[in-house]
Amino acid sequence: MIEVLNAGLFTSIQDSGRYGYRRFGVPLSGVMHGQAAYNANILLGNDSRDALIEFTNPAPVLKFALATWIVVTGADFRLELNNTAISMNSPVYVDANSTLKIYPSSSGVWGYLAVKGGIQSEKVLGSRSYCSGITSKYRLSRGDELPVRELNTTEDVISGSVIKDYAINRTDSLKVYRGPDFHLLPDRLKSVLISNTYRISPQSNRMAYLFEHELKIGCDEIITAPVQPGTIQMTPSGKIIALMRDAQTTGGYARIFQLPEYSIDFLSQIRGNNTVSLKLISQ
């Protein structure tokens, strides 16, 4: 069992997503930075879809009742296990009754804590991912107790290895595909949108990241159509909205771009008030 001593700002349990219910309006949810979560699970020999703890700044303080193995991946967080510094991106053995403190990262947004065997919390509609309106909680609170597996001493041996999480190179631009409604835009507007630099709004969250700009633009609403994480919409008043993991399943705003999966990961780690430029690529 893992006890939440301090929940942090927005800490939740996420797995690889709630598949099979999107036709009922149920969001996909799941980890924001897929590759980071995948790496954490793989390093421990977990199923890649196992649930883990997703956190941001300020991060949680957790107490491990039982011995286990953990890995922390994602943005650059400073870690202390029982007041001793430990590394990110590699498996660490945790004795029973240990406390993990996670200190703020200087860049990036999301971190991932995986435990051997995955977090064994309740599944709702086939997934352990927290989502407002679907699961009873949408984030962890102080005092929560998260179920985990006991270690199997013969099978659960990890030979230490390190995965270097791909560095988030902030001079990279965000690669985007044309969205299904891109062709509806006038050519001049297309060029303006692609060449502009946007500021990520600090109001961004798991549902959507908002791209702030000074452009005087806008386009008509569309008849409600399917959308998915990575769909970038433009509203009649010119708001640009990049839908993320907790997004609705359908929407009435023009879908001007679509992010490839690695771009959703990349975007997820761009902090509020930082800027991003776009690069249009073909599928």
Add this chain to the structure above:
Amino acid sequence: MSPKFQIFGDHAILVSWSAEISADVHKKVLALDSLIRNKFHYDIIETVISFHSIAVYLRSTTSTDLFMEKISVLEVDDWDQEQGKTFEIPVCYETDFGPDLEDVAAANNLSVTEVIKIHSAPVYTVQFIGFLPGFPYLSGLDKRLQMLRRPTPRTMVQKGSVGIGGSQTGIYTMDSPGGWHIIGNCPLEFFRPDMEFPVLFNPGDRIRFKAISTDTLREIKEQLAKSDYELKSTGND
């Protein structure tokens, strides 16, 4: 009318007919969606439909290009309109539950009584579920009741609220911000995450609204709490 097929992100195909809200287009959507889900069960994870589109979300092992080719040459039977059930949905059209009833009446030169009569007369069709878990997009709203969305959405619309937005009517299946005009409340649970089939309606199902009193609303809520309420429906399973 043939739809357009395109790749949608890394692992999905989008099928779209012409962008209109029409029964003919919707039947095409339902027919192809049903065929894809039955025939390509191993290639796909799930589909999402809307008025004129289908998003087919593919398994990561499925080739997007090959799958798009396969479905673009399918022969699709006409959608059997007799499929689907017709549900009777109780709605309390009192101003306590429908704060915008008088506005809707005034904007359309009708009395509140007429609004209620016109709203509860038709058989509506569930076009698809979207916006919120279990939220049914319904077609069939009488033109006399159409209303542009509120210029400022409410930060909180109560669960069960029956609303009008543009040419659409629908039911808020949970507390949510919303910009529709609220004319009544329905006590039923439209979304049950504890059930394997978590929603009340399938696309293609039909709904009639039945006006009930505040007393009946309370009674139904009590029956629901005791799992004693039976939703009336006619038609096939």
